[in-house]
Amino acid sequence: MVTPGDVDRLFLQAVLSRGIMSIELAQLLWGKCIKAVNDSDSTLKIPHRQDRQSWEAFISKINDSLDKLELEFRTLRDETTGKEMYALATYLFKSSVFQVNLKGDEVAQLATDYTPPEITFFKAIVEQIMLAPNESFVISDMAALREPSAIGLTTVTKIQAEIILASFVQKGWLLKSRAGRYTLSTRSLIELQPYLKSHYPDEILECTICMEILTRGVACHTANCKARLHFHCFTTYRRRHGGCPSCSAPWPANARDHPLVPVGEGAYSGLNNQRRTRTTTPSEGDENEELEELEEPTQNAAPAEGASKQPVEIKKERRGADMDVGGEEDVPTQPTQRRRSGRH
Ligand SMILES: [Zn+2]
Numbered sequence: 001m002v003t004p005g006d007v008d009r010l011f012l013q014a015v016l017s018r019g020i021m022s023i024e025l026a027q028l029l030w031g032k033c034i035k036a037v038n039d040s041d042s043t044l045k046i047p048h049r050q051d052r053q054s055w056e057a058f059i060s061k062i063n064d065s066l067d068k069l070e071l072e073f074r075t076l077r078d079e080t081t082g083k084e085m086y087a088l089a090t091y092l093f094k095s096s097v098f099q100v101n102l103k104g105d106e107v108a109q110l111a112t113d114y115t116p117p118e119i120t121f122f123k124a125i126v127e128q129i130m131l132a133p134n135e136s137f138v139i140s141d142m143a144a145l146r147e148p149s150a151i152g153l154t155t156v157t158k159i160q161a162e163i164i165l166a167s168f169v170q171k172g173w174l175l176k177s178r179a180g181r182y183t184l185s186t187r188s189l190i191e192l193q194p195y196l197k198s199h200y201p202d203e204i205l206e207c208t209i210c211m212e213i214l215t216r217g218v219a220c221h222t223a224n225c226k227a228r229l230h231f232h233c234f235t236t237y238r239r240r241h242g243g244c245p246s247c248s249a250p251w252p253a254n255a256r257d258h259p260l261v262p263v264g265e266g267a268y269s270g271l272n273n274q275r276r277t278r279t280t281t282p283s284e285g286d287e288n289e290e291l292e293e294l295e296e297p298t299q300n301a302a303p304a305e306g307a308s309k310q311p312v313e314i315k316k317e318r319r320g321a322d323m324d325v326g327g328e329e330d331v332p333t334q335p336t337q338r339r340r341s342g343r344h
């Protein structure tokens with residue numbers, strides 16, 4: 001027998017098979033689920049109201065039923081487009097082993113997408129993105145490929161690492177830029193948010209306007225001013241206000257204009273981009289290891305941009321050389337035995 005509850009069930013089935021979707025698609029699916037249920041029993045006549053309030057009531061009802069599974073259908077604006085997106089936050093990374101102990105077959109399938117070494121690799125990439133200097137929240141292609149050996153994941157070769165990384169991108173966990181750098185996708189920002197907040201409380205940034213997590217956007221140029229805005233939040237805010245919401249410094253009309261400072265890939269300079277670990281434990285030879293991991297600067301590389309947010313403690317000859325541009329393939333990789341001192 002068909003019941004109105006079947007709309008929720010159909011909707012969840014539809015969203016489970018998709019990682020992330022726009023609000024338009026989510027609402028379209030909702031409408032289709034209502035229609036399917038109404039079509040199979042003409043006495044039901046479930047109404048389909050298209051206003052925001054009805055949508056939010058539906059989502060809240062869905063989340064009530066997901067609560068016991070520790071799942072949530074959550075929304076976040078895409079940091080690049082400003083579009084409202086939805087994803088089913090599985091909290092895949094909630095537990096320390098990154099496994100979901102759920103009974104539902106469909107849900108368990110999401111967790112079994114990756115093997116434990118792949119999840120360890122992913123976690124390491126997330127860590128390097130979160131610890132990246134200058135609030136760049138990015139890891140270069142080459143650094144990402146070196147990550148398995150850097151964390152002692154000897155079972156993952158560079159070629160395998162390349163395949164796994166491509167799968168992280170293909171499944172929507174990471175974004176890869178034209179310059180070959182990886183950043184966290186909106187899907188990751190939705191699903192990993194509890195994990196990021198608990199593991200990287202000092203690195204995680206919040207938009208001054210919408211209070212949501214921020215990994216790309218713009219920072220106020222005033223020294224020590226904490227204002228950080230998504231591009232879409234900047235645009236909306238700037239229409240009505242001439243200056244910073246925190247320190248009132250006058251701002252240019254465009255978020256990408258001087259003297260505002262980029263957050264995200266725009267802040268990546270190639271400088272000072274050796275691997276980071278959670279806490280620095282000064283130990284013998286540690287510095288040498290760090291230097292070994294640095295790549296030789298490439299000549300004629302474009303001058304780095306946006307490297308001004310924090311002092312760059314690096315030898316002078318490296319200044320201005322974007323170490324991520326070209327020539328990297330020839331740099332021998334040293335497998336490091338350095339222990340990671342991260343929180344777990
Ligand atoms: Zn915002």
Ligand SMILES: [Zn+2]
Nearest residue numbers: 220225244247
């Ligand atoms: Zn400010």
